Amino acid sequence: MKTESNIEKILASGQLVVTSECGPPRGAVPEKVKEKAEMLRGYVDGINVTDNQTAMVRMSSLAACIIIKQMGLDPILQMVTRDRNRLAMQSDIIGAYAHGINTMLCLSGDHPHFGDHPMAANVYDLDSIQFIQMVKKMRDEGKFQGGEDIDTPPKMFIGAAANPFADPFELRVARLAKKIKAGVDFIQTQCVYNLDKFETWMKGVCDRGLHEKVAILPGITPMKTAGMARYMKNKVPGMDVPDELVKRMAGVPKEKQAEEGIKISIEAIERLKEVEGVRGFHIMAIEWEQKVPEIVEKAGLLPRPQF
Amino acid sequence: MITAERKPMEEILEFVRPYSRILLVGCNECVTVCAAGGRKEVGILSAGLQMALMKEGKTLDVKEVTLERQCDPEYVEELVTYIDQADIILSMACGCGVQEIARRYKEKPVYPALNTKFMGASERQGIWAERCQGCGDCLLGITGGICPIARCSKRIMNGPCGGSTQGKCEISSDVDCVWQLIWDRLKALGMENRYEDIMAAKDWRSSRDGGPRKIIREDLAE
Amino acid sequence: MGDFEPVIVAFCCHYCAYTAADMAGSMRLNYPSNVNIVRVPCSGKIDVKHILRALQNGADGVYVAGCLEGDCHFKNGNVKAARRVAYAKKLLDEIGIGGDRVEMVTMSAGMGERFARTATDITEKIRALGPNPVKNALAKKRQS
Numbered sequence: 014m015k016t017e018s019n020i021e022k023i024l025a026s027g028q029l030v031v032t033s034e035c036g037p038p039r040g041a042v043p044e045k046v047k048e049k050a051e052m053l054r055g056y057v058d059g060i061n062v063t064d065n066q067t068a069m070v071r072m073s074s075l076a077a078c079i080i081i082k083q084m085g086l087d088p089i090l091q092m093v094t095r096d097r098n099r100l101a102m103q104s105d106i107i108g109a110y111a112h113g114i115n116t117m118l119c120l121s122g123d124h125p126h127f128g129d130h131p132m133a134a135n136v137y138d139l140d141s142i143q144f145i146q147m148v149k150k151m152r153d154e155g156k157f158q159g160g161e162d163i164d165t166p167p168k169m170f171i172g173a174a175a176n177p178f179a180d181p182f183e184l185r186v187a188r189l190a191k192k193i194k195a196g197v198d199f200i201q202t203q204c205v206y207n208l209d210k211f212e213t214w215m216k217g218v219c220d221r222g223l224h225e226k227v228a229i230l231p232g233i234t235p236m237k238t239a240g241m242a243r244y245m246k247n248k249v250p251g252m253d254v255p256d257e258l259v260k261r262m263a264g265v266p267k268e269k270q271a272e273e274g275i276k277i278s279i280e281a282i283e284r285l286k287e288v289e290g291v292r293g294f295h296i297m298a299i300e301w302e303q304k305v306p307e308i309v310e311k312a313g314l315l316p317r318p319q320f
Numbered sequence: 321m322i323t324a325e326r327k328p329m330e331e332i333l334e335f336v337r338p339y340s341r342i343l344l345v346g347c348n349e350c351v352t353v354c355a356a357g358g359r360k361e362v363g364i365l366s367a368g369l370q371m372a373l374m375k376e377g378k379t380l381d382v383k384e385v386t387l388e389r390q391c392d393p394e395y396v397e398e399l400v401t402y403i404d405q406a407d408i409i410l411s412m413a414c415g416c417g418v419q420e421i422a423r424r425y426k427e428k429p430v431y432p433a434l435n436t437k438f439m440g441a442s443e444r445q446g447i448w449a450e451r452c453q454g455c456g457d458c459l460l461g462i463t464g465g466i467c468p469i470a471r472c473s474k475r476i477m478n479g480p481c482g483g484s485t486q487g488k489c490e491i492s493s494d495v496d497c498v499w500q501l502i503w504d505r506l507k508a509l510g511m512e513n514r515y516e517d518i519m520a521a522k523d524w525r526s527s528r529d530g531g532p533r534k535i536i537r538e539d540l541a542e
Numbered sequence: 543m544g545d546f547e548p549v550i551v552a553f554c555c556h557y558c559a560y561t562a563a564d565m566a567g568s569m570r571l572n573y574p575s576n577v578n579i580v581r582v583p584c585s586g587k588i589d590v591k592h593i594l595r596a597l598q599n600g601a602d603g604v605y606v607a608g609c610l611e612g613d614c615h616f617k618n619g620n621v622k623a624a625r626r627v628a629y630a631k632k633l634l635d636e637i638g639i640g641g642d643r644v645e646m647v648t649m650s651a652g653m654g655e656r657f658a659r660t661a662t663d664i665t666e667k668i669r670a671l672g673p674n675p676v677k678n679a680l681a682k683k684r685q686s
Contacts, residue, residue, distance in 0.1 A: 095474070099521070121474055121476060121481055122474075123483075123490075124473050124474055124483075124490065124491050126473070126491040126492075127491075135474065137474050137475045137476070138521075138524065139521050140474070140475075140476040140477050140478050140479070140481075141476075141478075141481075142477075142478040142518055143477065143478070143518075143519075143520065143521040146518070146520070146521070147521065158521060174482065175482070176482030176483075179480065179481070179482045179483065179484050179485065180480070180484045180485055180486055180487065180497070180500065181480070181484070181500060181503060184480065184499075184503055184515070187515055187516055188478075188479075188480070190516055191478055191516055191518055194516070194518060195518055203482060250483045250485050250490035251482045251483050251484070251485060251490065328636065329633065329636040329637050330636065333637075360589065360591055363591040363594075363595070364590050364591050364594055364633070367591065367594035367595055367597075367598045368594060368633055368636075368637050369637075370598055370676075371594070371597060371598050371637055371639055371676050372637035372638065372639070373679075374598075374675070374676035374678075374679035374680065375637070375638055375639060375675040375676055375679070377678065377679055378679070379679060379682075379683055
């Protein structure tokens with residue numbers, strides 16, 4: 014084992030991993046973090062804590078991770094290269110590890126253009142692939158990116174994102190291969206709605222044997238309304254929502270749409286369980302965390318393994 | 321070239337209002353090519369400023385001079401003939417020209433009439449786009465002659481990120497995804513195999529991050 | 543304000559508007575003597591600077607008269623002229639002189655009538671706008 018990560022242990026045992034996500038509050042409200050995390054207790058193996066997601070200022074991922082860790086749960090520290098240079102990132106990684114946080118997700122992050130501080134300087138000292146390399150070097154070589162030794166290196170289980178639906182499609186497997194080469198251990202994907210396209214991508218991944226080198230957790234996001242389905246289809250870059258799904262959501266009465274959205278997610282999980290290379294699921298119920306237990310349960314993913 | 325755009329008239333007028341004699345200095349190089357600060361633009365700005373102040377009941381004497389290059393001391397020296405008749409200098413060069421004037425004529429205030437934008441190329445008549453950030457360690461040789469540092473919104477060196485959509489960047493459909501361009505070019509050159517080489521974290525010391533930069537050519541320096 | 547006679551400068555393309563002015567003359571059509579015609583080889587020869595200089599020197603209104611769309615003797619000089627007029631309008635708005643003192647018009651060589659009507663319309667429009675605000679300062683300057 015490379016780390017003490019709960020995710021790593023479950024993957025090593027051959028069982029499916031379930032992760033979810035918790036967006037920290039836009040203010041100093043630790044109760045909010047606790048409330049969201051508590052809902053997930055017993056239903057997931059790790060809780061991603063987003064880092065200024067969509068470039069909006071929120072409580073720091075590290076601080077919220079510490080709160081969650083102190084609750085006896087397993088936070089996954091998300092970190093973007095948009096806001097910090099390599100000094101700041103490394104010091105936060107050490108800090109996180111000092112608090113017992115052993116799993117992280119390395120991202121480049123949304124451009125500030127999308128957030129509430131579009132006037133901010135964007136840092137991007139590293140990109141996500143160079144970020145993975147840095148965390149791996151810290152863990153495996155015990156060295157800082159700059160080359161000097163670390164006294165007690167942080168042993169992080171390294172995650173990253175992949176979007177099988179972004180363009181150009183032909184590069185999507187190749188870019189994953191680059192992340193693997195850089196040292197990533199697990200991948201959480203963009204929300205999967207177009208299952209056919211996801212399977213095509215997974216086949217490309219398996220054909221190159223990449224699924225043996227990295228654990229892939231497809232992203233599952235339940236849709237609340239037909240409006241949300243349309244919005245995701247038309248407005249969110251890099252999102253692929255097939256027409257028939259939008260139609261299906263619109264085809265049920267408004268008060269039943271949320272239920273239909275959950276049903277769609279469960280069906281997707283059932284189908285993706287059978288896909289070669291799928292090692293678990295990343296269930297992102299955006300501002301709808303209370304639905305995660307239901308999805309996990311109905312998708313037959315309970316009980317969660319204990320180590 | 322270095323590209324620039326004229327500042328809003330009101331901002332320039334704020335600089336000029338307290339004075340009655342200005343030396344308006346254009347530059348024959350980059351800012352002429354990008355139609356921001358050449359002889360023609362000097363004439364337009366001069367007429368505009370004079371009219372604006374005439375409307376306010378004031379008069380403004382404007383001496384228009386367009387130098388061969390404002391970023392070279394030998395040309396900036398030419399202003400010595402006019403400097404005594406001016407209260408201030410208004411420069412229509414890039415920031416380099418403005419600073420060269422400030423360095424040479426210490427007793428006169430100098431104001432910029434332009435906002436210096438970027439190092440770019442002309443895409444077509446009237447349209448200029450950013451091409452280079454002067455990072456000091458050119459990687460165009462491995463990216464098919466297309467720069468991700470200058471042209472990726474997140475300066476991602478191992479792209480494209482998950483926001484690339486139909487050849488466009490997630491920040492705007494007016495911005496090309498540079499990694500799509502790089503990939504298309506590598507394919508056209510039969511160099512697809514290069515794509516999976518990881519570009520390592522950049523040493524930004526060669527860029528602005530290492531502090532203000534200077535080039536010293538000992539064979540030329542006097 | 544009643545006795546205000548505006549000074550108008552009309553930059554007229556040799557191949558159309560200038561000939562149209564001739565035509566208006568031979569047709570004995572009246573048009574205001576306020577309009578001062580400057581013959582140019584093509585409306586595309588006119589730059590923002592020429593428009594501004596005319597106003598700076600006391601013109602109350604300026605217009606550029608080029609060929610009908612698609613008929614420019616030099617392919618697209620009239621299109622370029624229209625863009626420059628638009629730029630000048632914007633700048634004049636910015637400095638408070640007012641972009642509506644400047645216009646772009648098009649006509650063919652045979653349109654004597656349109657020439658006369660345009661000259662009249664623009665003169666009246668500028669008359670309504672009143673004198674160019676720089677005129678006072680200009681008069682003062684000329685006195686001194």
